Amino acid sequence: MKKLALISVVGLILTGCGGSDSNSNGSNDNNTQAPSAVQGTIDSVSGNTIVVNGYSYQVDSANYAGEDVAIADLEKNMMVSISSNARSTNDGAQLTLEPTIVGQITYIAPNNISFIVNGITLTYSGLSEEIGVDDWVMVSSLPTANAGYKVLSVVKFAPSEPYETVEVEGLITNLDVNTLTFKLGGALTVEYTMDSIDNDSNESQLADGLWVEVTGSMVGSVLQAKEVEVEDFDEIDNDTEIEGIITWVANDKLSFDLSYKGRFVVNDNTRYEDGNKSNLTVGTEVEVTTKQANGENVATEIEFEHHDDTQDWSDNDIEFEGRVHNVKGQSNFEIQTKSGDQLIYVNKNTRYENEWGMDVALDLDELSGKLVEVETYKIDNQYIASEIEAEDND
Structure with a gap:
């Protein structure tokens, strides 16, 4: 197999699947123009032509974490993002690798299907026999219903120098602001500092149920974070x-x-x-x-x-109805339901609709005592509120 070599360090990127056939100038054979930017998995690589989500792009460069990656070393099902100027100029596109997990393999099961990276157990039937324990790999994946990972590809890479920085994306659960720890992927313990939280945006507060990218180093079974960044779609370009x-x-x-x-x-x-x-x-x-x-x-x-029929998604669409009480700051509250009290977590993605049908900023203190309907999803035995609707309290 090919071994991805970073010309100065290591790399990869996120999400994807196929669309319709396309040609190499960034438009479909049926004259449908390719998106100006795309986030998805690689369908195929031929020279400098990279097909992502069924659209072809002429790629000028590929990188990960600011380091160059040889285009010839890219492989199918790697998750990438492509931004292109080709629609308005003759310049080619820039491709960024953004793997879900980057780290060293510490265990491979005898069946060569189950393996461990950064303390996270993963399953992938396509693991190459040329990948072994202690090898560095980049893992591309999609989320699952239970905080785990649906692995799309595992690519071995050769750092250009001794490399100890690992990367893990995943959902925050069991956040403890007193010990400055949380779980990723339902299993990996992350230790962070307030200085490690990315403050590039106004929404930098960590909360259960948020998807984050953590870079740092493994110390035993704990990931000590150098940087924690909340991943979202707040600043994506049109098209x-x-x-x-x-x-x-x-x-x-x-x-x-x-x-x-x-x-x-x-x-x-x-x-x-x-x-x-x-x-x-x-x-x-x-x-x-x-x-x-x-x-x-x-x-x-x-x-x-x-x-995705491999996962039970039934717990990801659960509704509660009752009265809010026992509010704990701006992170969670309890709701009194007919079947008992239930703890609900909120984050910056939680939407609140008041009694008059208007979406307003969520303030749990103002919500205390109100009758509400709460739409949630369940992750690692925690219920995360997606939408809260206040009922008529008369």
Whole structure:
């Protein structure tokens, strides 16, 4: 097998699946123009032509973490993002590798299917026999229903120098602001400092249920974070196509969450390919083309791939109804239901609709004592609120 070599360090990137056939100038054979930017998995590599989500791009350069990667070393099913100027100039596209997990393999099961990287047990039937214990690998994956990872590819790489920085993306669970620790992937313990939290945006506060990218070093079984960055879709450009998996859907199917990272809304102008609005269900893999409108990401087109039948997604669409009490700061609260009290966690992606049907900023102190309906998804035995709707309290 090829071994990915970083010309100065190591690399990779995120999400993807196929679309329709295309040619090498960034447009389809049927004259449908390729998106100006794409996040997805590599379909194929031929010279400098990289096909992602069914669209071909002439790639000038590939990199990971600021380091160059040889285009010839890229492989199918690596998760990447491509930004292209080819639609307005003759310049080629820039490709960025963004793996879900980067680290050293510490165990491979005798069946060569189960293995451990950074303390996380992964399953992948396509693991090359040329990959062994102590090898550095880049893992591309999609989220699952239980905080784990659906592995798409595992690529061995050769650092250009001694390399100890690891990377793990995943959902925060069991956040403890007193000990400054949390879990990733339901298993890996992360220790962080306040200085390690990325403050590039106004929304830098960590919370259970947020998808983050953590870089740092493994000390025993603990990942000591150098940087923790919340991953979202808050600053994506118009006409970007993103591949991912639906992780929550509103009851009216007018909005959905993609890969736990952020929300997209649909309207009468949303186009559907290989399905329709009724196919918006949790666990369905899709390609979403988006634009910004009124501060929201609007899905202009949704292409349905297939449903992830390997996971039980039934726990990712759970609704509670009752009265809010026992509010704990701005991170969680209890709701009194007919079957007993239930602890609910909130984060920056939680939407709140008041009694008058208006989306307003979430303030749990003001919510205390109110009757509400809460739409949640369950991760690592924690219920994360996607949407909270206040009922008429009269």
